[in-house]
Amino acid sequence: MQPNNPKSPGQKFREALRNEKPLQIVGAINANHALLAQQAGFNAIYLSGGGVAAGSLGIPDLGITTLEDVLIDIQRITNVCDLPLLVDVDTGFGPSAFNVARTVKSLIKAGAAALHIEDQVGAKRCGHRPGKEVVSKDEMVDRLKAAADARIDEHFVIGARTDAFANEGLEKTLERAVAYKEAGADFIFAEAVPDLSYYRKFVEATGIPVLANITEFGMIPMYTVEELGEAGVELVLYPLSAFRAANKAAQNVYQHIRKDGTQKNVLDTMQTREELYKSIGYHAYEQKLDDLFKKNQDGK
Ligand SMILES: C[C@](O)(C(=O)O)[C@H](CC(=O)O)C(=O)O
Numbered sequence: 001m002q003p004n005n006p007k008s009p010g011q012k013f014r015e016a017l018r019n020e021k022p023l024q025i026v027g028a029i030n031a032n033h034a035l036l037a038q039q040a041g042f043n044a045i046y047l048s049g050g051g052v053a054a055g056s057l058g059i060p061d062l063g064i065t066t067l068e069d070v071l072i073d074i075q076r077i078t079n080v081c082d083l084p085l086l087v088d089v090d091t092g093f094g095p096s097a098f099n100v101a102r103t104v105k106s107l108i109k110a111g112a113a114a115l116h117i118e119d120q121v122g123a124k125r126c127g128h129r130p131g132k133e134v135v136s137k138d139e140m141v142d143r144l145k146a147a148a149d150a151r152i153d154e155h156f157v158i159g160a161r162t163d164a165f166a167n168e169g170l171e172k173t174l175e176r177a178v179a180y181k182e183a184g185a186d187f188i189f190a191e192a193v194p195d196l197s198y199y200r201k202f203v204e205a206t207g208i209p210v211l212a213n214i215t216e217f218g219m220i221p222m223y224t225v226e227e228l229g230e231a232g233v234e235l236v237l238y239p240l241s242a243f244r245a246a247n248k249a250a251q252n253v254y255q256h257i258r259k260d261g262t263q264k265n266v267l268d269t270m271q272t273r274e275e276l277y278k279s280i281g282y283h284a285y286e287q288k289l290d291d292l293f294k295k296n297q298d299g300k
């Protein structure tokens with residue numbers, strides 16, 4: 001916590017949740033995208049597990065990344081961007097409650113505001129793929145109790161993600177959601193729940209905020225923020241939208257430079273130097289350097 005900024009990231013996340021209904025949370029694959037999201041007016045950002053895997057490591061979202069991989073990306077983002085950051089910690093990075101506790105403490109120290117932890121088995125899959133397996137309700141409850149107990153900042157937000165819908169159907173998944181709330185979850189992430197009316201059921205059953213994951217090319221139709229708001233959803237997640245768009249743009253640029261022998265034809269798809277400098281505050285840094293240098297000279 002900065003002395004001139006007394007609110008913790010967790011407090012900022014809770015405030016954003018109170019002020020924006022529903023709260024739109026966009027994925028930021030790196031520090032640069034975090035700044036772009038901030039400049040576009042978002043009040044909260046997200047570090048996607050699938051994004052850390054595919055974007056930072058070039059591997060699939062199958063529980064291969066480590067806590068350390070995720071912490072590096074968190075720190076890079078929180079070092080430059082003061083928006084509250086929700087982090088995907090998959091199944092918590094370890095078999096035991098002690099691992100979950102270590103994950104929570106490390107995230108708080110790295111400047112994260114919130115996390116979501118899921119009830120899949122350690123060898124997890126993307127929530128929108130077939131073949132998912134979930135642990136028992138009791139095992140997930142233990143994960144959540146360990147997470148809640150490890151909060152070294154009481155405002156840090158813990159989201160419980162359930163992937164059970166695909167295997168167990170609505171009623172059993174609602175029962176899990178209620179048990180997760182009782183174990184200390186601050187919000188419920190109802191993963192890959194395809195129907196708008198089901199979200200309302202999670203809201204009514206648990207009485208805590210519910211997150212809808214509007215990821216593209218998945219199982220959920222692209223409901224608008226208004227539609228989700230009317231269904232009682234309080235958090236709307238767009239985990240990989242900018243990442244997918246940036247990848248497509250990069251692919252197009254590579255193909256054109258290779259094919260055309262020049263980048264002239266794709267220049268209008270690029271962020272300009274000036275736009276980049278603006279978003280990362282290049283000129284302000286330069287000015288600081290000049291001021292500092294002048295001061296040193298004057299002091300000679
Ligand atoms: C939200 C998610 O967990 C993520 O890692 O971003 C993914 C998103 C995706 O693969 O589209 C998930 O839904 O499992």
Ligand SMILES: [Mg+2]
Pocket residue numbers: 048049050061088090
């Ligand atoms: Mg994930």
